[in-house]
Amino acid sequence: MADHSSHDPLAGIPFDRVPPSGDYGAGGAAGVSVATTDTPFIALVVARNGFAASVAGRLGRAFGVEVSDRASAAIGAASTVVGTGPGRFLVLSKIEPDLAGTLRALLGNEAAITEQDDAFVTFDLAGDKVPDLLAKGALIDLDPRVFLPGHAATTVIAHSGVTLWRVHESGWRLLVARSLEASFTRFLVASGAEFGLRLENGTAGRG
Amino acid sequence: MRYSFLSLLANGLSGQSRWTPAWRDAAPKPAYDVIIVGGGGHGLATAYYLAKVHGIRNVAVLEKGVIGSGNAGRNTTIIRSNYLLPGNEPFYEWSMKLWEGLEQELNYNAMVSQRGILNLFHSDAQRDAYARRGNAMRLAGVDSALLDKARVKAMYPFLDFDNARFPIQGGLLQARAGTARHDAVVWGYARAADRLGVDIVQNCEVTGFLREGEAIVGVETTRGPVRAGKVAVAVAGSSSRVAGMAGLRLPIESHVLQAFVSEGLKPMVDGVITFGAGHFYISQSDKGGLVFGGDIDGYNSYAQRGNLPVIEDVCEGGMALMPRIGRLRLLRHWGGIMDMSMDGSPIIDRTPVPGLFLNAGWCYGGFKATPASGWCFAHLLAKGEPHETAGAFRLDRFRTGHLIDEKGVGAQPNLH
């Protein structure tokens, strides 16, 4: 991994390229680690009028998690259901190759399903300093005593739309529009450098 | 007292003891030929031109606070006539012409300073839009020049030409544009109108209208009723409220626009610059403060203050355009209430209520219009018909579809 420890962590990195994997910023143990991946299977479920509760219930039963029509992340072993708006759920799966098809079969006429496998880049953030880093872009309360595992939000971070949730005690997951990957990674690097930031760019080389 | 080198000299030698009030602090008389509601720049200019051009001197300007304490004292002092549409351009150019002779006319130095306005463009489409505008200005006999990047760089070498997210490609320059000392404009008109016999009545709030049948024949005020042949309203951010007292709903929303000034600095920005890839414009006052602003906050407001997102947006634009200003400090910010019309252009017209005339809808462009607004409103009041340069500013244009929408954003005031 490259070591990007000049004074400006983004020095020499073109703004229209995803910063490469490596250690950025302050030396020593990384205060934040960032791993980007293409989550394999994502679908957006939009309940049709009147079916939000029913859709939540069916999703919960199908994936073995507690799903409610709220801004929260129901995290299961293989699947996660995240509320992004009333009757709107992002479903993420590690194992369902035809997630949209499965959901269509499950929900029938109760919801509109769209494939979103490729719409997002997934940023997995870990480390004690994650809330401090995100506070440099987000205007929501991410204090770990307030924003608990399973809490989710769709919001703006550094002028970019983001859906994020806290996966566990020190793990946070962010979905960012695919076209914004380079730009958003720059924000993370610039803002996380003071803590030391390790970037593992799992999307590099694609495209 | 006429102001001159001699008057300054005499007062200097006498320990500044001979100055007299710049205008009388008048009490309202029972009746006037014309009452102007609102002692801002537009109201005072209207009074002045009524007296000066039309010989109508039995005029009162009623101001709820002290004159010039609304938007006239709360703007970024820019004067320009770089408009696109035929409904607007001749009017603003008439204003520019009046600015150019204002100080001698009023015997008051309003520091009209024609140091130019440069609108930057950052894309071909923006360049074409500015070319369209620059050509429209030429058709109206107004100066305009389309500068390429090299000429912009020669004027303002410190702009970010190398590392900008939206590189500067050039700019549209109106060299005759510039700034004026906003408070001095108010005081100059007040003093000149006063000398022609106009009563300037401060701390006199209009609380209602006197009516005879349908017609309005005067106003109720906190200092008693005052009758008038005609009542002319020029109250900017309060337009809807005052019109509401006459039972009118207007095509206007009141929005907050913030403005900013930095600490004083040695000269660094000569003219006015506007950023084309964000919401930011800037000039530097004679005192040295950078005077700058951006977009309106975007929601209805009468609070005269805004919020951080717009402040940050403006400063992001400033840093993107002029990265040398990072260590300069914002000294003060404030908000004014803009009467945002539904197509972004003003209204100077009679109203459906007999006896009531309206000057409103200036959005955030009222200051530069001050002289022509006064001139044209006075013309309408005196002659009963619109001045030739203000013929498009009709109240019924929304009904007929003869809109004057410079930005093409439609009936959404927060986007103008």
Next chain:
Amino acid sequence: MRIPCPYCGERDAHEFAYLGDATLTRPDPAAAEAEQAFHDYVYLRDNPAGAHEEWWYHANGCRQWLRVARDTRTHAIAAATAARVSGEPA
């Protein structure tokens, strides 16, 4: 300014887009005088100094159109409710 989004919780206003007066109703285009009614709907506003009902769109959040009760003199927000209640057939 912070808007209490019924779905997302309290959010800074910069996440929202503003549209203005929420007391207006789109007229019946088939009615007589429809053009007059549309003129009033599209252009005329009460523009009160005080209590104001207004539309805000949570563009960078749950994408709901919210009806927000706000005081235009103080910016104090009394309530925000969804234009269309989730889960309820209209």
Next chain:
Amino acid sequence: MSAPNRNRLTSGGLIDRAKPLGFSFDGTSYQGYEGDTLASALLANGVRLVGRSFKYHRPRGIVAAGAEEPNALVELRSGARREPNSRATVTELYDGLEATSQNRWPSLAVDALSLNRFLQPFLGAGFYYKTFMWPAAFWEKVYEPIIRRAAGLGRAADEADPDHYEKATAFCDVLVIGAGPAGLMAALTAARSGARVILADEDFLPGGGLNAEAGDVGRKPAPAFAAEVVAELMSLPNVRVMTRTSVFGVYDGGTYGALERVSDHLPEPVPFQPRQRLWRIVARRAVLAAGATERPIVFGGNDRPGVMLAGAVGTYVQRHAALPGHKIALFANNDGAWRAMLAAHTAGAPVETIIDVRAEVAADLAQAARAEGIRVLTGAQVIATAGKTLTGLTVATASGTERIAADTLAVSGGWSPALHLTCHHGGKPRWDEGLAAFVPGACPPGLSVAGAAKGIFGLGACLKDGAAVGAEAAQALGFSVPALDVPEVADAPFALTPFWHVEGSKGAAFVDLQNDVTAKDIGIAHKEGFRSVELLKRYTTLGMATDQGRTSNVTGLAIMASLTGASIPETGTTIFRPPYTPVSMGALAGHHRAKDFRPVRLTPTHEWARAQGAVFIETGAWLRAQYFPRTGEKDWLETVSREVTAVRASVGLIDVSTFGKIDLQGADVGAFLDRVYINGFAALAVGKARYGVMLREDGMVMDDGTTARLAPEHYVMTTTTANAAKVFQHLEFCLQVLWPELDVALSSVSEQWAQIALAGPRARDVLARVADGDVSNAALPFMGAIEGSVMGGVKARLFRLSFSGELGYEIAVPARFGAALAQALMQAGEEFGITPYGIEALGVMRIEKGHVSGNELSGQTTAGDLGFGRMASTKKDYIGRTLAARPGLTDPDRPAFVGFKPVDPSRRLRAGAHFLKLGAAPTMANDQGYMTSVAYSPHLRHWIGLGLIKRGPERLGERVRAYDPVRGEEIEVEICAPGFIDPEGVRLRG
């Protein structure tokens, strides 16, 4: 180096004598200690002249010890880090600090513009409004440049700021602003209740007035007490103590702006740290405990270096062990100043004389002073001063005048609560007769005030009040607050006799030291009628300087009040606007500057295009391939023409992923589309796409695009790149607000799908090699839309659309396959010479074909203007239909959409040119319309244009002038139909 620290006490103070710090002022090196400010270090080194005033360039010294400082403004650092107008009094000393005096030439000691003092009699308030008008042309050329050069203060850096800035947001239950006695107690009380507390203080050393307090608190020295409380607060997990942080503004919804000076106490930021950080603090409740600001008494010669605020003298002595001088006198109207001066004397400051305007002072004070050998003059006034820096005073007493030697005059006219933040929502302070001061009026919601900031001027009372207000704030939020054991401090009674201005004193008497506003200027304003506070400020510039009149506003009001005979509150109140102290532009911008000003959006084929040699261009948030130059091509026009020719001759491809893509599902989608588009969609067959135009409700065109029906209840809409978000928001408004009964579910799929347009006569041949299924004309006819797969199983949507006028397809694949699709198409098209093209060529071809685009969709055009009149359905209502029928929008004279070609084919066309009839004068009245888009057509080998001209479609064949004076061009053009190539559409249907 001069004698180091000759004015430094050998013991005491909160400086670390073991940590000397070197610094320079105007090129001379000095030494201070850790714990110094620049001002305290200068005083300790005997430096008294530090700046020149704004208007008269008079020599000025340090006046205060905090943010209220009007005089001691310097340029800090140098080069790209030069920071003008930095207050020496709040500048923390660091090793290597470099400071330079400003607003003087050639040097601080000898300033040419100090000659202004001879003109001072003529340069009274508002003088410039009364002159410089003749001759008119001289203003910009002569007078103004002189004024501008003389004005201003420091100089901005000439280069880009090299440091980083950040912004951050924090949330808390209780925000406490100010870590003085009241703030510390408020924070401690709230903290012990379990509330989330943020304590912010502008100083680097929390403690506020406790750090300059000579007495004990809780049986400990006051600074030690403060340190102990701070240590406890810092140990609590629910507390964040933010030093070097100024809360500068109160915004809506409990949002407070604050500036943290992360690195300003260092020569430069440590790697990866920002210089400063802007905080947005969202607090459910806040306690303002910002203390109070001392104000001076105005008298002739009161601006001489050596004249200081009494509290500042006390602070420098107690906290910094720095002596402002060796012969100190006090001029005051209150007991508090006596006590501060007696304490300073005890600490080692040679106080020799106390002059008090009051005839009677408390016996114990007078006694204590005399016991220390201090001379006491009561019923006395300072009427003049002497010396370049202060050497002596003239004092008037009942028995006459006398000269007194003094190098330092401590002045105190009383105290003004630092209530600035209470005004930020329009609250007006209230005059308190007893305190002779403004105290807070209505506060912003959730903000309460504690201690000296609300007019409580005793230390013991401040401690108690802080605890009470902190408790109240926490309780209001439902926290249960344990009782706090507040140390008892016995407060002496508050005793002050209001006194503002020594009338008849000799020499200029300055009210606003920074803006050089004198008592005489206020007299001018009075004579000329600028009497209300708003007019007074604007006319004289009183209180408009960088210190916002902290030490001058009330005095100015009082002087005006005495002239008018009105009371101070009748004359006006002092209102403060944010920010509390100036905030750097860099911090307000944070990360968002240069290339990170706004996020950049990259297409799925961005890296692929780069590898193909693309030149990229910013289009809104996107970066798109503009063209793909090849070696040997002399300019962009040659490149673009080659790309266009290649497409028209064979085949090319372009990434069009930037279009907005909206998925619509539900039983009512057809009906919904009928209401948002002017043309009909309900009858669109499955497997077909249709071009649609949508209007705003005011009748103007909003956007255009194609919508395809993939299944009976499933449609996909495309929008223009620029309007993607706007259209989505509009559709949501229609569904959620206007017609909530419709069964339509909207989802944005813009990011999911990469979309590549393939165009040219060989497009089908290429597609056939990549698609997995049948793409024959029968299987995929013009305007067909099918779902299938490409590249051996990659899910795809195939649309037969054409923007170029050629046989064309748009192929959508999941975004991760976008680049692979581009590569596959390139490979498949190799034998046909397939050519990647950019948005320039795309633009040329759409202009050749006569399609409207962004330049025509200006928001000022109707469907009729753009030639879509016949598309508009008359059988249904749709958004915008009613108002589009207004006379102004249906006027046949409106400029309408047509094509243009130059009469002389060698001439170039320019977008933005206006049209004039041949022979017509160039006037606005003769304006016929304008050119919207132009391109060089390699097909026709001349320039072509699109534009809007009055009654255009009726005038085909007519010649007009295209008038473009801003580019010095004017040519004759012929009006033609807007399709320059294959107007019958044979190619695209082939």
